[in-house]
Amino acid sequence: MxxxxxxxxxxxxxxxxxxxxxxxxxxxxxxxxxxxxxxxxxxxxxxxxxxxxxxxxxxxxxxDKVTVGGNVAAGDYLTSDANGKAVKAVGIAGQTVFVIGQAEEPGVANDTIHYTIAPSVIVLPA
Structure with missing residues (x-):
């Protein structure tokens, strides 16, 4: 690593x-x-x-570094898309969204960016 x-x-x-x-x-x-x-x-x-x-x-x-699956901004919290690439984490009503960390820099699809590892979850009521 x-x-x-x-x-x-x-x-x-x-x-x-x-x-x-x-x-x-x-x-x-x-x-x-x-x-x-x-x-x-x-x-x-x-x-x-x-x-x-x-x-x-x-x-x-x-x-560390991660490949992004779409546009992310510095400071966005990151989760996985369908291909294992990082995308902005957004809450989903009634579900738990898992977060790997926070983007240190902006990126667009297929860029590799630095991120701070900070596992967490986003939970919204149904």
């Missing part, structure tokens, strides 16, 4: 791209590529994993 983050190694449930958001699976020590803001997010990969059972490092604390 980046010199500015602390990471943990996980077993990949399948292929996961580089600098993409991961989610926890129901298997101990395993992550998969995230696909929704409502996924229980684990963190962001550096190099990714080519296939299931590969080891993958996931940033868990500090500051």
């Amino acid at each position: 980046s010199a500015n983050s602390i990471s943990r190694s996980y077993v990949a449930a399948g292929a996961i791209g580089a600098r993409l958001i991961t989610k926890y699976t129901n298997n101990r020590g395993e992550v998969a590529q995230a696909s929704a803001a409502t996924d229980r997010l684990a963190g962001v990969t550096e190099l990714g994993a080519a296939a299931a059972k590969d080891m993958v490092d996931v940033a868990r604390e500090g500051m």
Whole structure:
């Protein structure tokens, strides 16, 4: 991982791209590529994993880089889109939106930006 983050190694449930958001699976020590803001997010990969059972490092604390899936502004809180890319986190009535952190700089689709790792949730009443 980046010199500015602390990471943990996980077993990949399948292929996961580089600098993409991961989610926890129901298997101990395993992550998969995230696909929704409502996924229980684990963190962001550096190099990714080519296939299931590969080891993958996931940033868990500090500051790192993530690929964005659309326009984000510096200061936006970030969650996952359908492709594991970071997008602005927006509350969804009656659901829990999981946040990986806060953008340190603006970006547009497919840019890789710095973000501060700050896992949290947004919960809105139904």
